[in-house]
Amino acid sequence: MDRKVRVRFAPSPTGPLHIGGVRTALYNYLFAKKHGGDFILRIEDTDQTRFVPGAEEYIIEALSWLGINPNEGIGFGDGPHAPYRQSDRKPMYKQYAMQLVNAGHAYYAFDTSEELEAMRERLKASNVDSKYDAITRMAMKNSLTLPEDEVNKRLDSGDPYVIRIKLPKKDDVKFHDEIRGWVNINTSQMDDKVLYKSDGMPTYHLANVVDDYLMQITHVIRGEEWLPSAPLHVLLYRYLGWEDVMPKFAHLPLLLKPEGNGKLSKRDGDRLGFPVFPLEWKDPATQEISSGYRESGYLAEAVVNLLAFLGWNPGTHQELFSKSELIEAFSLDRVSKSGAKFDLNKAKWFNQQYVRHTDNKVLVEALKKQLSEHQIVADNAYLEAVCGLVKEKISFIKELWGISSYFFVDPTAYDTSVIEKKWNEKSPLVLQELIQLLQANDSFSAVTMEAAYHEALNKYGLSNKDFLQLLRVCISGVAGGPPLFELSALIGKTAIIKRLKNALDKINHS
Ligand code: GLU
Numbered sequence: 025m026d027r028k029v030r031v032r033f034a035p036s037p038t039g040p041l042h043i044g045g046v047r048t049a050l051y052n053y054l055f056a057k058k059h060g061g062d063f064i065l066r067i068e069d070t071d072q073t074r075f076v077p078g079a080e081e082y083i084i085e086a087l088s089w090l091g092i093n094p095n096e097g098i099g100f101g102d103g104p105h106a107p108y109r110q111s112d113r114k115p116m117y118k119q120y121a122m123q124l125v126n127a128g129h130a131y132y133a134f135d136t137s138e139e140l141e142a143m144r145e146r147l148k149a150s151n152v153d154s155k156y157d158a159i160t161r162m163a164m165k166n167s168l169t170l171p172e173d174e175v176n177k178r179l180d181s182g183d184p185y186v187i188r189i190k191l192p193k194k195d196d197v198k199f200h201d202e203i204r205g206w207v208n209i210n211t212s213q214m215d216d217k218v219l220y221k222s223d224g225m226p227t228y229h230l231a232n233v234v235d236d237y238l239m240q241i242t243h244v245i246r247g248e249e250w251l252p253s254a255p256l257h258v259l260l261y262r263y264l265g266w267e268d269v270m271p272k273f274a275h276l277p278l279l280l281k282p283e284g285n286g287k288l289s290k291r292d293g294d295r296l297g298f299p300v301f302p303l304e305w306k307d308p309a310t311q312e313i314s315s316g317y318r319e320s321g322y323l324a325e326a327v328v329n330l331l332a333f334l335g336w337n338p339g340t341h342q343e344l345f346s347k348s349e350l351i352e353a354f355s356l357d358r359v360s361k362s363g364a365k366f367d368l369n370k371a372k373w374f375n376q377q378y379v380r381h382t383d384n385k386v387l388v389e390a391l392k393k394q395l396s397e398h399q400i401v402a403d404n405a406y407l408e409a410v411c412g413l414v415k416e417k418i419s420f421i422k423e424l425w426g427i428s429s430y431f432f433v434d435p436t437a438y439d440t441s442v443i444e445k446k447w448n449e450k451s452p453l454v455l456q457e458l459i460q461l462l463q464a465n466d467s468f469s470a471v472t473m474e475a476a477y478h479e480a481l482n483k484y485g486l487s488n489k490d491f492l493q494l495l496r497v498c499i500s501g502v503a504g505g506p507p508l509f510e511l512s513a514l515i516g517k518t519a520i521i522k523r524l525k526n527a528l529d530k531i532n533h534s
Contacts, residue, residue, distance in 0.1 A: 030056070031064070031242070032063070032065070032244075033052050033087075035068065036067075036069060037067055039305075040301045040305035041083050041086050042301065043299075044279040047334055054354040058354050062096060064094055064108065065098055066098070067097075070110050070111065072111070076308065080098065087099075089302065105240075110235065117226035118224065121187045121219055121230060130187050133156075133167075134165045134183055134185050135165050139164070158194075161188075168190070186219075186221050187219050188216040189219055189229075190216060194210060194212045196210055199258045200272070202272055203275060203276065204275060209255040217229055229253060234264075244273050244274070247278070254275070276359060277335045279366055280364060281365070283365075293314075293315070302318060303319065329350070330375075337360075379415060379420065380416055390424060391407055391411060394425035413510060413514065414428045427505075430500040430502065431514065434522065434523055435523065435526075438497050455528050458476055458477060458495075459524050461479055462520065470507075473513060477509075496508050498527035
């Protein structure tokens with residue numbers, strides 16, 4: 025019988041989550057939802073030396089902001105496999121390390137750091153790849169080389185030790201990766217990794233495999249950087265007798281720098297001006313602040329959509345996907361093997377699309393806040409109409425005030441490049457004519473304004489090309505924007521006439 029799909033996101037709380045990590049969480053989430061399965065958040069904090077305060081809370085907040093909500097796990101409610109933080113599971117691991125030792129698949133090693141260093145030096149001097157493996161372990165202090173009674177004596181007296189996996193000297197480890205196909209590694213390329221330390225903490229490898237087994241994980245979907253660890257994990261499943269329930273592996277492609285040369289890093293973000301973290305992060309050690317997508321004005325739905333496309337595509341031209349559409353469309357066989365280049369313009373484009381589709385009422389609230397910084401109040405109907413007109417033109421909601429300020433205050437400066445190019449002796453005459461026509465007409469709308477404008481143009485033998493942009497600059501101060509007569513209708517007759525007079529006065533005398 026097929027097992028219920030259960031996947032996990034298993035970050036180590038060593039700092040803020042990188043967007044590559046968020047993408048891993050997202051793909052796990054989409055995969056789980058698609059298959060009616062469970063998505064678990066497990067905190068892998070066995071390496072206490074790398075623990076960073078606040079990182080766990082950051083991970084939880086980032087996932088919550090994006091709506092990538094686990095069914096079980098730290099910060100999202102316990103499930104049947106609690107606890108979900110490895111340091112809280114500490115007592116569970118030793119029995120598995122012992123099972124491996126007793127079956128001859130692992131051994132105690134007592135080497136001090138000086139002895140390990142000496143081994144490295146020796147190997148380096150003879151130009152051999154330095155690793156603790158089937159050959160070198162025989163020259164070291166471990167339970168394979170020391171007499172049994174000495175091993176027992178050392179263990180009884182509390183000598184520090186580690187437990188290492190005992191790899192066969194030359195054996196092929198073959199496994200199927202859902203994205204990469206068959207992967208084959210020879211154990212001669214691997215080393216006898218430490219699984220357990222005498223302080224009672226397992227290392228990542230043992231804890232990860234034991235927890236995936238105990239939590240009944242069916243698919244391990246994680247970043248490519250873990251691919252080299254997978255053969256070791258496969259061997260652990262085999263040696264622990266769990267091969268029949270071994271999860272399927274899927275190693276996601278790397279997120280690459282915009283130039284494509286290497287892994288996307290915080291430095292690339294700093295260099296090119298974009299965030300590589302979902303939320304702002306203040307480093308507790310240095311107090312240095314790194315920007316986040318949320319604080320930079322990205323909408324959560326846009327980030328989900330853009331991250332989904334960094335390494336996956338639906339096989340159609342559709343690019344805008346709601347979360348439920350992503351769940352429907354997602355599959356591991358459309359995840360690419362090769363790295364996905366981060367593209368800042370594309371990221372902005374995604375945000376722009378979501379800003380466009382944001383309800384005007386939501387935009388009104390944001391604009392109100394921005395206006396209050398300039399001591400401006402306006403009624404909701406006006407604000408809603410303004411938002412409706414300008415939202416096509418912005419990539420971020422925080423740009424609302426900048427793009428729409430002329431709806432609230434008369435321009436005091438005029439785009440000089442347009443004035444230099446288009447203002448001539450006929451310009452004041454056309455403006456005067458237009459003012460008169462508008463004053464003479466009781467009604468005022470986009471249609472009557474446009475009609476009056478054409479009448480004034482005709483009188484002086486001018487065309488749209490000569491005057492439309494100039495008129496826009498006279499009304500708004502800037503060269504681009506939403507349809508001019510619509511925005512004029514919104515601003516209203518009195519204000520428009522006043523602005524035309526102002527422009528006439530100021531530009532004529534400049
Ligand atoms: N703790 C590992 C990390 O920080 C998890 C790797 C895995 O998913 O197995 O990414």
